[in-house]
Amino acid sequence: MYSVVISGTGLYQPPHVITNAELVEAFNRYVDLQNAEHAEAIAAGSREPLVYSSVEFIEKASGIKQRYVIEKAGVLDPTRMYPRFEERGDDQLSLMAEIAVDAARKALAAAGRKPEEVDAVFCAAANMQRAYPAMAVEIQAALGAGGYGFDMNVACSSATFALEQAYNAVRSGASKCVLVVNPEITSAHLEWKDRDCHFIFGDVCTAVVVERADTATGPEQWEILGTHSATQFSNNIRNNFGFMNKAEDSDPDARDKTFRQEGRKVFKEVVPIAAAHIENHLATLHVLPTDVSRFWLHQANLGMNQLVIKKLVGGEAGAQIAPLILDTYANTASAGSVIAFHEHRADLRTGDLGVICSFGAGYSVGSVIVKKR
Numbered sequence: 198m199y200s201v202v203i204s205g206t207g208l209y210q211p212p213h214v215i216t217n218a219e220l221v222e223a224f225n226r227y228v229d230l231q232n233a234e235h236a237e238a239i240a241a242g243s244r245e246p247l248v249y250s251s252v253e254f255i256e257k258a259s260g261i262k263q264r265y266v267i268e269k270a271g272v273l274d275p276t277r278m279y280p281r282f283e284e285r286g287d288d289q290l291s292l293m294a295e296i297a298v299d300a301a302r303k304a305l306a307a308a309g310r311k312p313e314e315v316d317a318v319f320c321a322a323a324n325m326q327r328a329y330p331a332m333a334v335e336i337q338a339a340l341g342a343g344g345y346g347f348d349m350n351v352a353c354s355s356a357t358f359a360l361e362q363a364y365n366a367v368r369s370g371a372s373k374c375v376l377v378v379n380p381e382i383t384s385a386h387l388e389w390k391d392r393d394c395h396f397i398f399g400d401v402c403t404a405v406v407v408e409r410a411d412t413a414t415g416p417e418q419w420e421i422l423g424t425h426s427a428t429q430f431s432n433n434i435r436n437n438f439g440f441m442n443k444a445e446d447s448d449p450d451a452r453d454k455t456f457r458q459e460g461r462k463v464f465k466e467v468v469p470i471a472a473a474h475i476e477n478h479l480a481t482l483h484v485l486p487t488d489v490s491r492f493w494l495h496q497a498n499l500g501m502n503q504l505v506i507k508k509l510v511g512g513e514a515g516a517q518i519a520p521l522i523l524d525t526y527a528n529t530a531s532a533g534s535v536i537a538f539h540e541h542r543a544d545l546r547t548g549d550l551g552v553i554c555s556f557g558a559g560y561s562v563g564s565v566i567v568k569k570r
Contacts, residue, residue: 200410201367202418203360203567205308206539209300209380209402213269217252217262217396224250224395226275248392255396260499264399264527266384267292278389293326294335296402297378301340304404308415310374315406316344317366317375321359323352323530323558324386328440336378344372352434353495353557354426355379355531356403360553360565361424363407374408381530386436388455397497398456399527403535410570419542419551419567425478426563429470433459434558458558464501471495471556472508478564479552486510490545495555496523496533516541531555545569 228247238244255261266272271281282292290298297320305312318340320333325348333346351358356379363375383398410420438454448454471494476486486509494502499521506519520541522533529536534555545551549569556562 198368199370201364201407201421202410202413202570203405203421204408204413204415204418205304205306205310205406206535207300207303207305207307207404208536208539209296209303211265211267211400213266214263215266215269215272217255219273220396221250221252221255223273223275223278224389224392227278227390230275250392250395259396260521260523261396261527262524265401267296267382267400268384272384272389280384282385290339291326291332291335293322293332293380293382294339296382297332297336297380297404298339300380300402300404301336301376301378304376304406307417308406308408308413310406310408310415312340312342315340315342315374315376317363317372318342318344318346319349319359319363319375319377320346320380321349321351321355321377321531322380323350323355323383324436325350326382332380333378340376342376351428351561351563352559353497353530353533354555354559354561354563356405356535357424357531357553357555357563357565358426358561360405360407360421361426361563363405364421364424364565367407367409373412374406377405377407379403379532379535381532383528383530386438386456388452388457391452391457393460394456394458397528399529401526401529401532401536403532403539405535418570420570422566422568423478423482424563424565425474425481426561427474428559428561431466431558431560433462433466464498467556467560468501468504468508470560471554471562472505474556474562475505475509475552475554475564478566482566484550484566488550489552490549491541491551492519493534493537493541493551493553494519495557496521496526496537497528497557499523530557542569
């Protein structure tokens, strides 16, 4: 078995920002249009009026202040309320592949690796642009990487689950250098018309280079000490969009065809699952949570992360222990914990321990314990 390191990370940041104020203005205009259109039914009591959103509501509920998106105008159009992407021909690079290649090139540069030195590409994200051919294979071809590629989806835990697969491939000797990419175009599967969730997601892509420690040459290396993944079935976060919709004669615009969740149930149930998962994983290495210098957690909800950390270290912990990127990026599905790792690790010293952990639909939770070399 080989020692394995993370030797580089990369981040694609979309060009557009939507602030909470902009989002609320567009949403409330949509509410006015809908309530006016259905005024008679509302007056008759057969339909409930839609309710305004507010900046205060969003920030209290989530801690989110803004989000990045690939396309802004369509989302803020009260007669549309979802992004407007141009369809690309089969001979053109797919949008998801395009942003993955951007993040991948940055990660490879950080690791001091060339694309042709990569022998596996794992594309892990909450939603894939298409069924096949695999996004990973298109990304592999666009980069000029070797070996093989495959897609995987474990919702918001996709990145850490893929890191475990990369770790196992390299540790066993099956691969020398694996590239994990997490292209999250969440704006396309978020229901922007739903007050309870219209503020949650943002677009982004992260990339991570995982390789053998004995051949790594990058200036910064994090040894992977262990990985652990677990799932427990729940319907509390669900999206029913899929290839069978047409055969079922179901409405492609029905509410269940985009992201939806039972937020309070998710909060109540996932927090103890995530905290126990991390604590038990650390225990397998005879490490206490208080021995960990930093926790790079999934970025879904500020209160959720604060409670997970409180359960782990027994008190309040600020950004030094559990850095937050949620306020700037919003929930970026599987990429959130990787963004936190990407942006908040430079101050750590040789020998410091850290945990990358994501959790979400499934329920699923994945953790990666690392040590700075």
